[in-house]
Ligand SMILES: CC(=O)SCCNC(=O)CCNC(=O)[C@H](O)C(C)(C)COP(=O)(O)OP(=O)(O)OC[C@H]1O[C@@H](n2cnc3c(N)ncnc32)[C@H](O)[C@@H]1OP(=O)(O)O
């Protein structure tokens with residue numbers, strides 16, 4: 001039987017200490033509810049002595065939450081502890097978390113106290129907190145830079161005073177995983193009454209080691225981890241909840257414990273915290289980043305299509321994504337391309353048709369970061385336009401457009417087997433290009449409509465252009481798509497001309513026309 005690993009979420013307290021991440025009372029309640037749905041064991045809702053607003057926020061969370069324990073932070077001062085006790089009055093299950101620094105630099109330079117005075121404050125604070133709740137947590141702040149002997153002394157004293165959770169913070173993210181794990185093991189082994197308390201850790205990410213240090217502590221006997229959604233927190237942040245939870249779950253072979261969390265709520269919670277705080281989640285962030293379960297390169301996509309476990313150690317669905325994601329881009333291969341096309345209802349008649357479409361896809365992918373379904377549909381319909389009548393084809397287009405100059409375009413087309421080049425000036429790059437084409441094909445048609453739609457978002461999106469040509473009572477529409485709307489316009493014009501000059505009406509350019 002494995003031990004329970006308690007998850008103590010401090011997004012609403014330490015997470016809120018990220019500059020710019022402060023939350024209103026109602027926002028804290030919304031996040032607390034999401035944490036409760038995820039079955040987080042303890043929610044640290046704030047620091048009630050910090051302000052009237054934070055007092056009320058902790059109070060509101062305490063009143064709203066039924067299943068998780070709600071905790072408030074307090075310095076080792078009567079006034080802070082009383083504020084926390086009062087704010088937590090309505091909680092079904094409450095905890096007071098009190099702390100005082102134990103490292104030489106903090107004691108001397110910040111608190112201006114002797115080690116004995118610090119122990120005195122700590123013991124007094126724990127005893128006072130016990131007047132409000134049996135559930136008292138004590139943290140020797142900056143434990144990562146504190147002397148182990150002194151930690152043993154103070155922790156033994158606060159256990160006797162009634163602390164039931166001993167949280168060892170690496171306040172400035174200075175520890176190394178092996179060393180931090182050894183400290184936890186030593187404390188548990190050296191403190192005579194350590195069996196009366198649960199050991200916890202609270203790691204900061206200044207060296208990017210918060211999760212590694214937390215996991216090392218768990219391997220050495222810690223049974224509570226303090227963490228935050230998306231790794232939010234003071235300076236470089238705290239250990240990220242989603243990474244800790246999924247590391248323990250995925251590598252059960254390393255741990256004698258597991259959390260009781262419903263990990264399928266992770267992504268929802270991450271998105272909520274990100275939208276409330278305005279802190280975006282980086283795309284390559286483990287578990288909750290947009291790319292965490294996305295595959296772009298052909299070899300990976302091929303492997304995943306054959307068996308997901310080739311490149312996935314967790315299932316996207318298990319942390320709350322709808323599914324994993326195949327991103328089509330310049331590194332993708334035929335297998336992924338064909339699979340996505342089949343999902344879009346496009347079946348290729350044979351290898352040649354697939355290869356042709358795949359070639360166009362690669363050309364587009366060289367110009368565009370990500371290929372969306374709409375791009376693929378445009379790619380296929382464009383193939384359809386051309387397949388319909390490819391008598392005239394765009395070979396090259398060069399446009400010169402600068403302030404103070406009349407735009408001009410040089411276009412080369414292939415008509416039948418023959419290449420022709422023409423130039424024209426126009427009111428803009430599109431106008432000049434269409435006039436250059438017209439100077440070659442000489443339809444004499446009127447442009448009855450010209451419209452541009454962007455198929456996807458972003459400045460690298462494909463534009464789809466539609467033109468309507470009218471000639472001698474005949475009306476045809478032409479379409480073209482490209483990441484460059486001038487090229488899309490030229491393609492659309494040529495597509496319309498091809499339709500206009502259907503075989504019976506086609507006028508082949510005459511020698512000397514060019
Ligand atoms: C590592 C951590 O994350 S700890 C939590 C950090 N979070 C916060 O600080 C957020 C909330 N803080 C605040 O709103 C304010 O700092 C308050 C309300 C707590 C205190 O404000 P002020 O009374 O104006 O004090 P100020 O912030 O300037 O200085 C902190 C004081 O607390 C003392 N102190 C710091 N930690 C502790 C402690 N754990 N126990 C007792 N006293 C402490 C300092 O020595 C200093 O005392 P001094 O003024 O006698 O020198």
Ligand SMILES: CC(C)C(=O)C(=O)O
Nearest residue numbers: 099139141169171202
């Ligand atoms: C109050 C304690 C746990 C803290 O936030 C820290 O040391 O980083």
